[in-house]
Amino acid sequence: MSAIAVAVVDDHPVFRLGMVALLSTLDDIEVVAQASSAAEALEVVDGGVHVVLMDLELGDGSGVEVTRVLRSRFPGLRILMVTMHEDEESLIASIRAGAGGYLVKGAGPDEVERGIRAVANGELIVSAAVAAKAMTAVSAPPHRVTAFPELTERECEILDLVARGCDNASISRRLVLSPKTVRNHVSNVLSKLGLPDRSAAIVRAREAGLGV
Structure with missing residues (x-):
């Protein structure tokens, strides 16, 4: 051998x-x-x-x-x-x-x-x-995608972390993504959901049951 x-x-x-x-x-x-x-x-x-x-x-x-x-x-x-x-x-x-x-x-x-x-x-x-x-994590119910069908799975994942109070640097480390990629995803989430800023995204996400 x-x-x-x-x-x-x-x-x-x-x-x-x-x-x-x-x-x-x-x-x-x-x-x-x-x-x-x-x-x-x-x-x-x-x-x-x-x-x-x-x-x-x-x-x-x-x-x-x-x-x-x-x-x-x-x-x-x-x-x-x-x-x-x-x-x-x-x-x-x-x-x-x-x-x-x-x-x-x-x-x-x-x-x-x-x-x-x-x-x-x-x-x-x-x-x-x-x-x-x-x-x-694998056995958790897939509520993230159904809560916001207009978002991709990755965008829902990032929105959930935003709702938990994570900043971009923390999200970058957790998901092993570059800070620029995280910023782009957050921007896309705000645009798709018609939200003015991160604070509004947190409120909207938590109302949908994310960030818990």
Whole structure:
């Protein structure tokens, strides 16, 4: 059996180098590439890589977007997210982009090894810390879209967070979107609903049962 070729993508040198050192001690796992940014990841990851350990937030972009691009280039490539974020939004965004696993950075060496081998075999693996939150989110009734049929699912999601009192920066982090994208979505929501400002959007959304 050939070794699992792994690329490690993380903009924190200490974590990245530590992960490379750990993986070098494991049988049948070989680190073949490293990247410290989204741009570098898109350059160094090629068809010879089996599994990418991907950080969610990179200095020049989102690990979710890099995952989406790499999976479109190499459909057989497996992505294992390794991140500090334990919220269900980040997990769901990662899975939708094509990630096959999601581990928090507090995971132990055995869990990391198990995660790599699992996603390499096409299995889905998720840290227990976020699995329960994700199940709650997935099983929640789809009231957001029906409350405002003129909005897209993403716009409804952002309106719900606005109604909860989240600012654009917070929404950006939770949904792993750029601040500019969030601003554009908020602007579209106000335009579609004919609302003058964010305060009016909060009132309208809460009247419809969002933000609770």
